[in-house]
Every structure is written in structure tokens, then in C-alpha cells.
Amino acid sequence: NAGVTQTPKFQVLKTGQSMTLQCAQDMNHEYMSWYRQDPGMGLRLIHYSVGAGITDQGEVPNGYNVSRSTTEDFPLRLLSAAPSQTSVYFCASSYSWTGGSHEQYFGPGTRLTVT
Amino acid sequence: KQEVTQIPAALSVPEGENLVLNCSFTDSAIYNLQWFRQDPGKGLTSLLLIQSSQREQTSGRLNASLDKSSGRSTLYIAASQPGDSATYLCAVRPSTSYDKVIFGPGTSLSVIP
Numbered sequence: 001n002a003g004v005t006q007t008p009k010f011q012v013l014k015t016g017q018s019m020t021l022q023c024a025q026d027m028n029h030e031y032m033s034w035y036r037q038d039p040g041m042g043l044r045l046i047h048y049s050v051g052a053g054i055t056d057q058g059e060v061p062n063g064y065n066v067s068r069s070t071t072e073d074f075p076l077r078l079l080s081a082a083p084s085q086t087s088v089y090f091c092a093s094s095y096s097w098t099g100g101s102h103e104q105y106f107g108p109g110t111r112l113t114v115t
Numbered sequence: 116k117q118e119v120t121q122i123p124a125a126l127s128v129p130e131g132e133n134l135v136l137n138c139s140f141t142d143s144a145i146y147n148l149q150w151f152r153q154d155p156g157k158g159l160t161s162l163l164l165i166q167s168s169q170r171e172q173t174s175g176r177l178n179a180s181l182d183k184s185s186g187r188s189t190l191y192i193a194a195s196q197p198g199d200s201a202t203y204l205c206a207v208r209p210s211t212s213y214d215k216v217i218f219g220p221g222t223s224l225s226v227i228p
Binding site for chain 1: 146147149151156157158159160161164204206208213214215216218219220221
């Protein structure tokens with residue numbers, strides 16, 4: 001299994017540009033989530049999904065959109081990038097939403113810089 | 116609101132020492148607690164997962180304990196090696212909201228050869 005994969009690994013955007021960060025998992029996990037990691041702030045939850053067609057907001061959702069059309073994919077969209085969105089973005093997944101261990105598996109991250 | 120802290124923020128030890136990393140949480144109503152390792156510029160690697168009904172978990176030189184009543188977990192690393200140098204994060208999954216895992220800020224460990 002490839003586990004959780006993310007693309008791209010690095011990205012530079014100009015203020016106002018849009019882009020989509022890709023996340024995929026091949027473990028048939030129901031639960032997927034996006035985090036951002038900033039120095040001194042730790043990891044903060046942006047959006048999450050408990051299954052295809054179901055998404056919800058986390059702690060810092062403003063400026064980001066998500067959708068979940070398949071079990072495998074959970075893209076994160078920045079509609080109009082701002083310098084405050086400069087961060088490292090991690091996608092994570094876990095097997096079961098309702099019960100089970102909920103052990104989380106993380107992707108390698110996308111390092112985004114907005115100028 | 117659940118808050119997770121980790122002390123110390125940074126730790127430097129000589130190779131071979133046994134060491135303990137601490138994680139504290141303010142609300143004892145947790146579903147599980149997970150310890151991760153993060154190497155510079157990399158993603159998070161799961162080390163140990165402790166369910167709320169468990170007291171400890173072991174994997175190789177690592178042992179994690181959980182005391183819900185006192186809001187604490189410790190990660191014990193035996194016979195530390197330079198390859199253990201990384202940032203260690205703990206994450207709590209509240210039992211009242213499975214969806215929102217709360218991460219601690221991490222402890223940066225440096226093992227000196």
C-alpha cells in the first residue's frame with residue numbers, strides 16, 4: 001500500500017491565486033482530514049470528512065474548501081490564497097469513524113508559500 | 116476546551132540514556148491518545164496508540180503510559196540513539212467529539228553521539 005499520498009510537495013503561489021492540494025489514500029479509510037502546521041501553533045484541524053459526500057469544518061476552516069466524492073480522495077482548495085496561508089499542510093486518514101482504534105496515518109505534507 | 120501541553124519543549128541527552136517525554140491534557144474524557152514522531156521536513160509517523168481503557172503500550176524501546184485521571188501520558192525511550200532525534204508529538208482524541216483530534220506542541224529531542 002502507498003498509504004497516504006499528497007501532491008505537490010512544494011508550491012509557491014501569489015496572493016489571490018487559487019490551487020488544489022491533493023490527498024489520496026489506498027487503505028479504504030472512512031475518515032480523512034486536513035491539518036496545517038505552523039511554528040509555535042502546532043497542528044490545527046482545517047476540515048475533515050467521515051465518508052464520501054460528508055465533510056465538516058475543523059478549527060481553522062476559513063479560506064479553504066473541501067469535497068469528498070470518493071473514499072480515496074480528499075482535495076483541499078484554496079480559492080484566493082493569502083500570505084497567512086503560508087504553512088505546511090498535512091492530510092491524515094483513519095480506518096473507522098464509528099468505533100475502532102482511530103489510529104491516524106499521515107501523508108508527507110505539502111509546503112505552501114504565498115507571496 | 117481540551118488543551119494539550121508537552122514538557123519540555125526541547126531536550127538534549129547523550130546517547131544511551133533512558134528518557135521520558137511528558138504529555139498533559141486538561142479533560143480526562145478522551146477516546147485515545149496517540150504518540151507521533153516527526154523528522155525535520157517530513158510527515159508524522161505513528162509510534163504508539165493507547166485506548167482510553169488501556170494503561171500502557173509498548174513497541175521495542177518505546178513505552179507509553181496513560182493516566183486519564185491525572186490527565187497525563189508519558190513516552191519512555193530506553194537506551195536512546197542518535198536516530199531517535201526528532202520531534203515527538205502527542206495527540207488526544209476527545210470522547211465527546213471523535214472528529215477533532217487535539218495535538219500538543221511537541222518535544223524536540225536531540226540525542227548526542
